[in-house]
Amino acid sequence: MLINLTACNSKNSSKTTAEKYQCPMHCEGDKTYEEPGNCAVCKMDLQALAINEKKTGEISELSIYNLPSKWTNQNGEEIQLKALKGDVLVMVMIYTSCQTACPRLVADMRGIEKQIPTDKKDKVTLVFVSIDPETDTPQRLKEFAIENQMDSEKWVFLRGSEADTREFSAVLAVNYKKISPMDFSHSNIISVFDQGGELAYQQEGLGINNAKTISKIIELTN
Ligand SMILES: [Cu+2]
Numbered sequence: 001m002l003i004n005l006t007a008c009n010s011k012n013s014s015k016t017t018a019e020k021y022q023c024p025m026h027c028e029g030d031k032t033y034e035e036p037g038n039c040a041v042c043k044m045d046l047q048a049l050a051i052n053e054k055k056t057g058e059i060s061e062l063s064i065y066n067l068p069s070k071w072t073n074q075n076g077e078e079i080q081l082k083a084l085k086g087d088v089l090v091m092v093m094i095y096t097s098c099q100t101a102c103p104r105l106v107a108d109m110r111g112i113e114k115q116i117p118t119d120k121k122d123k124v125t126l127v128f129v130s131i132d133p134e135t136d137t138p139q140r141l142k143e144f145a146i147e148n149q150m151d152s153e154k155w156v157f158l159r160g161s162e163a164d165t166r167e168f169s170a171v172l173a174v175n176y177k178k179i180s181p182m183d184f185s186h187s188n189i190i191s192v193f194d195q196g197g198e199l200a201y202q203q204e205g206l207g208i209n210n211a212k213t214i215s216k217i218i219e220l221t222n
Pocket residue numbers: 094095098099100101102103186
């Protein structure tokens with residue numbers, strides 16, 4: 001029997017971006033100020049940095065794109081998470097040989113993808129991260145993608161080292177534990193990350209109402 005571990009710190013983090021000001025002539029390079037005013041060098045009015053800086057520019061310290069972990073995708077390509085930057089990410093941790101919860105999580109991911117409006121679909125990447133990297137070789141992940149008709153660019157399947165997988169699960173507040181040679185118990189959490197790699201929303205459970213997840217994805221892609 002599988003035990004569903006409960007993540008106690010799955011939270012909905014929302015955060016406002018602090019406004020920053022910079023000389024339009026870059027007299028002091030990329031130096032920014034917290035308050036509006038004039039450049040100390042050329043005296044021009046400081047300019048407020050674009051509000052959507054977070055979507056295109058630097059990443060915050062809460063971003064998963066700071067993680068140095070290396071992953072291999074279903075095509076055998078080595079990538080770092082930051083290669084996914086710029087898209088809204090919908091992520092879940094699974095293992096392909098799971099007979100119980102994971103098939104339902106895969107169905108939930110499919111259900112979410114179906115509800116993303118057509119004009120937003122190319123702004124969203126759906127990511128599966130294996131909790132069983134030993135079994136889930138790139139080749140196995142590729143077969144799994146094909147079996148599930150998820151063999152296109154918007155579906156990404158990743159495997160990494162045991163240590164990187166464990167570290168990443170902590171970021172997602174996903175618990176997992178090997179309970180037999182073939183099986184793991186694990187949390188059932190689908191996470192939404194914004195374009196800068198910050199956690200924006202999580203849903204927990206199997207086959208649950210995903211309306212809030214969808215509306216968060218749509219809000220982020222607007
Ligand atoms: Cu499972």
